[in-house]
Amino acid sequence: MADEIRYKYTTVRAVRGTDSLVISRMQKDGWEFVDQEPGMIRSTLSFRRLKKPVPWRLLGVGAAVLAVVAVAGVVAAALGDEGGKTDSETKAAPATMTATPNRKPSDAPTPAISESPAIEVITSRNNRAFTALLKADTCDEANVDFAAEYAGRTVAFDGSIADMAPHGDYDTRYDLLLAPGNKGPESTVGPAFKYEDVSVFDLNLTGDETPAAVGEGDRFRFVAEVREFNTVQCLFYLDPVSTEVR
Incomplete structure (x- = not known):
């Protein structure tokens, strides 16, 4: 067939x-x-x-x-049983699991390294290139230049969720289009930032009152890692680090 x-x-x-x-x-x-x-x-x-x-x-x-x-x-298990372990060594430890809907193995959080040096977060106040980017058009060459120079770095900006659509066949994972600035989803200034294939857990919501769900029009302080700029779609891809309610 x-x-x-x-x-x-x-x-x-x-x-x-x-x-x-x-x-x-x-x-x-x-x-x-x-x-x-x-x-x-x-x-x-x-x-x-x-x-x-x-x-x-x-x-x-x-x-x-x-x-x-x-x-x-099976062979390894059989060999392990013949190792002559004591009763205290063979007692199984109690299993624990934290369920997260539709999360994939790659989404497991990376253990924090307490001694890692602090990395400066890029904002419109401390980086002229980022200031110019936030005023550029969605397809402007400034998007390409910034993505190439600052890939892997962390940026922070005020903005809102301009569009939200399910990712593939998932029910709780989404693609989010972010509009920078304080004019809400109707803003036409700045890049078209995009989070791809994320859940509400991936956003790492912070603030006095964190919502159980997010939607179009919600305003946040986004902190994200720079990934790449897609010149075909004129989309600037980011990975969420934290999302502060404002």
Whole structure:
């Protein structure tokens, strides 16, 4: 039976007037334009492209590897039982687990290093390049320059959630579009910052009253790590560090 055709979907928020440019760039990157939802300031463009099927041979190899690992685990357990451990050594410690909905193994928090040196957080007050970036257009060359020079560094800015959409098939993981400044989601000044594939836990909410959920229009003090700027989508990708309610 023929495999079912599957697509990967994505959406791009484009400032009105740049729709055709964004569509052209996405099509060059292999995306098929599906639909356009106009807005007062930004339009939402929908795209899709075919998912690459996993070769059946690769699936067979994976199953064989899992079988070998399982056998090795049984052998190791048998050898361990013959090691002559005392009663106190063989008592199992009580298991504990903290459940987090839809979190992936890669989302596990990294243990803090108490002796690590303090890293200066970049703000509009201490960095001229960041000040200029917050006043630049979403597709301005300032986005490329800043991302290239400060990738991996931490920035902080006031802003709001301009758009929020589920990430893939997840129910509690989202893609967030952040609008810098104090004008709310309607702001047309500054980069289109984006958090991709995050949950409310990843935002690390702080403040006197932290909400159980967040939504479009909510205002925060964002602290984030610089990742990269996508010149095709005109999106500036960040990773959340902390999010202070304001």
